[in-house]
Amino acid sequence: MQDSIHSDKAPEPVGAYPHAKKVGNLLFLSGVGPRKKGSKDIPGVTLDDGGNIASYNIEEQCHAVFENVKLILESSGSRWENLVDITVFLTNMKKDFPVFNRIYASYFKENQPCRTTVEVNALPTPIAIELKCIATVD
Structure with a gap:
């Protein structure tokens, strides 16, 4: 089912x-x-006249994406602590991974799910990070 x-x-x-x-x-x-x-606003993103990313703040995007994951988990009857696997998509691994990794560690002090991080050329909207998550439901 x-x-x-x-x-x-x-x-x-x-x-x-x-x-x-x-x-x-x-x-x-x-x-x-x-x-x-x-x-359609994206925290930490400034777009040019053509709708392309002119600049972005990966730290603001990380906090926003984690908040969105938390909202979906709670709406689904799960919770942050139930995350078991996360796939992270970054558009600039060299620049953003150190910042992302630091912020990620602050959110996962106790529960540490499995994680894979990959660099992608682009994402469907003008963002620099996207998460794909698997969690359990109590």
Whole structure:
């Protein structure tokens, strides 16, 4: 049995997919970025006239993406401590990984899920980070 979950607190998906799917006691989150609900604004991002990234603050984006993950987990009947696996997509590994890694460590002092971090050429919206998460549901 699969249950699709749409959070009323997290930013709207940018395509035809749910925020998460529950299968048994596992919760699979769709890719989560740092956008704010009800807005196309992205914390820490300045766009040029063409809609391209002119500058960005990876620290602000990290905090925003972690908050969005937390909102989806809570809407799905799970919680931050139930995260078991995280895939991180960064658009600039060399520049952003040290900052991301420091912030990540501050969020995962007790529970430390498995993690994979990869660099990608681009993400679907003008963001520098996206997370793909798996958690358990109590």
